[in-house]
Amino acid sequence: MSLLKHTWDKILPNNCTICGKTPDADGRIPYPVPEDFHICFKCLSSLVPQPSDRRFFLCLSEPYKGDPYPSLGLYMPFPYKGFFETAVPKMKFRSCPQIAEFAGMLLGTFMHKDGVNASLIVPVPLSEKRLKERGYNQAQLIAYEASGICNIPFSNDVLVRTRDTQRQTELETGMVRSANVEGAFKVSSAYDVTGLKVIVVDDVATTGFTLHEAASELYKAGAAEVFCCAVCGNRAVLNAESF
Ligand SMILES: [Zn+2]
Numbered sequence: 720m721s722l723l724k725h726t727w728d729k730i731l732p733n734n735c736t737i738c739g740k741t742p743d744a745d746g747r748i749p750y751p752v753p754e755d756f757h758i759c760f761k762c763l764s765s766l767v768p769q770p771s772d773r774r775f776f777l778c779l780s781e782p783y784k785g786d787p788y789p790s791l792g793l794y795m796p797f798p799y800k801g802f803f804e805t806a807v808p809k810m811k812f813r814s815c816p817q818i819a820e821f822a823g824m825l826l827g828t829f830m831h832k833d834g835v836n837a838s839l840i841v842p843v844p845l846s847e848k849r850l851k852e853r854g855y856n857q858a859q860l861i862a863y864e865a866s867g868i869c870n871i872p873f874s875n876d877v878l879v880r881t882r883d884t885q886r887q888t889e890l891e892t893g894m895v896r897s898a899n900v901e902g903a904f905k906v907s908s909a910y911d912v913t914g915l916k917v918i919v920v921d922d923v924a925t926t927g928f929t930l931h932e933a934a935s936e937l938y939k940a941g942a943a944e945v946f947c948c949a950v951c952g953n954r955a956v957l958n959a960e961s962f
Contacts, residue, residue: 736756751868753817776956794946795949796829796950807923811857840872917946
């Protein structure tokens with residue numbers, strides 16, 4: 720840290736990245752954090768992980784429509800409430816890439832603790848249009864940070880978008896949401912995933928359709944095993960077997 724920045728921080732501490740208040744919990748966070756991320760006690764106390772026996776789920780689409788891989792696993796250490804209810808919209812719509820980096824560090828820390836491993840981590844790709852609007856793909860930042868903590872190779876362009884889709888949350892019914900992502904991804908011909916165990920990362924698990932579509936393409940391309948990781952979400956079906 721430069722002397723100037725150090726002095727500046729003493730005079731005017733950076734505010735909590737999540738709620739904008741004074742970062743009184745800085746230095747006491749029990750997780751790794753990006754350099755430009757700050758947090759207050761109130762926000763930190765709302766960051767409550769799922770109990771350790773409630774982090775492995777089945778990635779069933781909702782409403783269920785006969786998924787091609789009904790046993791597809793989903794690892795998700797946080798519920799979509801408390802901290803993430805405020806942090807996710809800010810990460811998506813207010814240009815805060817450091818929240819995505821922090822979410823990736825959290826995901827990686829919990830994956831490591833729970834023994835979630837693979838030979839490759841890939842993010843769900845973002846459409847060109849949304850990448851331009853937002854300036855970053857939050858799933859990419861999350862996957863990258865998690866890969867560093869878990870020491871799993873990361874690749875950003877194994878999965879590519881074949882076309883633009885609408886935001887899943889903007890669509891009303893399950894059938895429409897499922898059709899929205901059908902055929903939206905493919906595995907780049909520059910990569911050979913044959914025989915690999917691959918983790919697909921998204922920020923939030925909502926309907927499960929996006930993760931299913933991404934996993935299906937990896938299986939079609941020859942991956943031996945695919946499972947999904949999301950930082951948070953609201954899922955009901957627990958998977959009794961960890962992966
Ligand atoms: Zn705060």
